[in-house]
Amino acid sequence: MDSQTLVVKIGTSSLTHPQSGDLSLSTLASLVETLTRLRRRGYRPVLVSSGAVGVGCARLGLSDRPRRLATKQAVAAVGQGRLMRVYDDLFTSLQQPIAQILLTRQDFVRRNSYVNAYNTFQELLRLGIVPIVNENDTIATDELKFGDNDTLSALVASLVEADWLFLLTDVDRLYSADPNRDPNAKPISRVGHLNDLDNLEVGNSRSGWGTGGMQTKISAARIATESGVRTVIASGNVPANIEKILAGEELGTHFEPQVKTETARKRWIAHSLIPHGKIYLDSGATIAVCEGGKSLLAAGVVKIDGDFQADDAVTLCDLSDREIGRGVINYNSRDLAKICGVRSEQIPEILGDRARDTVVHRDNLVLLDRGQV
Known part of the structure; x- marks a missing residue:
């Protein structure tokens, strides 16, 4: 019996009819049957479902x-209840x-x-x-929104330590270009590393009801794979394909999991926290942090x-403005501005009892792969 944890995200464009916004009951029924079969086989499925706003619009007769x-x-x-x-x-x-x-973004922060x-x-x-997850749109503010359920699903996958997203x-x-515009677009079956897609042209959502697009899915894949989660982009019209993919069939685009961040706390720092500032390191500090594992x-x-x-969380950058890591800082920006470049033994003379041993302790510091999250 399998015991793998699966996070399945289905978008508004798959759940609803594009013209009316009404629910596609056949797709929903197939999705429910698939997740129930997986649950009975011992898998642990989590569903991240879009559609609340689209369903609410249909219920209220709104055309946009x-x-x-x-x-x-x-x-x-209105839509979430329905x-x-x-x-x-x-x-x-x-x-x-x-x-x-x-969930709201603040629940992750x-x-x-x-x-x-x-x-x-x-x-x-x-x-x-079977948990069914959505963003709490009713109380979420623009400043603390996930922005799209692709990002939410990736953060949930990291949170629950999922095996698959x-x-x-x-x-x-995924295709090498938008297949609706470029007849020569080539399908991409496997992605070993997200940096391989830096030059890829991807489009945004074509649906009037959704908020995501292929770019948000690639960003979500980065979050998930850097948390050690294998990620697959596949058709939402045939939810039963999930079982075929788990059985080894080459369907969809697979993103290989990367080396998993060592602790749950560091995964939280890397992906859940919202950076409030940037800290620029000299070359010696960059080497000490990146290669020496130092605070x-x-x-x-x-x-700064x-x-x-x-x-607060901050981004750590080298002198070329390349993001090298993220961490939880021990100083506020005013105090840190007073001690930039100052040796540790001199800090108490400047800040008194506000002095700390480190700016960012290595236990609260996560290195990022080539500046990407």
Whole structure:
């Protein structure tokens, strides 16, 4: 019996009819049957489902996705209830219990909320329940939104330490160019490293109801693969293909998992926290941090950018403005500006009892692969 954890994200373009925004019940039914079969085989599926705003628009007779935040939140509140009602009816017909989890970006930023979310997911999966996740659009603000459910699904995959992330969309895989515009576009079956796609031309969402596009899926794949999660882009019109992919069939585009960040806390720092500033390191500090595994000291800081507080996340950059890492800082921006380039033994004379041993301790520092997240 398998016990792998799967995160399956399905987009609005797959869940709804493009013209009306009404739910595509045949796709939903196939998805529910697939996840239930996987659950019975011992897999631990988590569903990240878009569609609340689209369903809400259809229910209210709106022809366009709302742009005002307050209207969008109200429409999402209408649609989320309808969407979960449909899911519950379909899963109940197969005697499969489900649970709704609504998350905001802040739930990933706050460490205690992050740990609580992890514990809740683990208990639901232990009990044989399929969690259904969406962004809490009703209360999320523009400043703290995931932006799209591709990003949310990747963060959830990292959080629950998933083995697989399936991004189900309205195309069957990734192509070298937009296949709707370029007849010579070539399918891409496997991606060993996301940097191999730096020159790839990808389009945005063609649906009037969705918020993502292929670029957001590539960004999500980067988050997931750097957390050790194998990621697949595949067609959302045939959810049963998930089982075929798990059985080894070459369907969709597979993104190979990279070396997993060593601890859950460091994965949280790398992908869940939102950086509030930049710290620029001299060449000696860059080598010490990147190659020597050292903490960052004030003596190696050349300049800072941004307004941040102690315990905020910051980006670490070398002198060429290349991002080399992220970390939780021990100083606010005002104090750090006073001690850039200063040796550790001199800091107490400048800051008194606000002096700290390090700017960023190595336990709170994550190195990034060629400056990418």
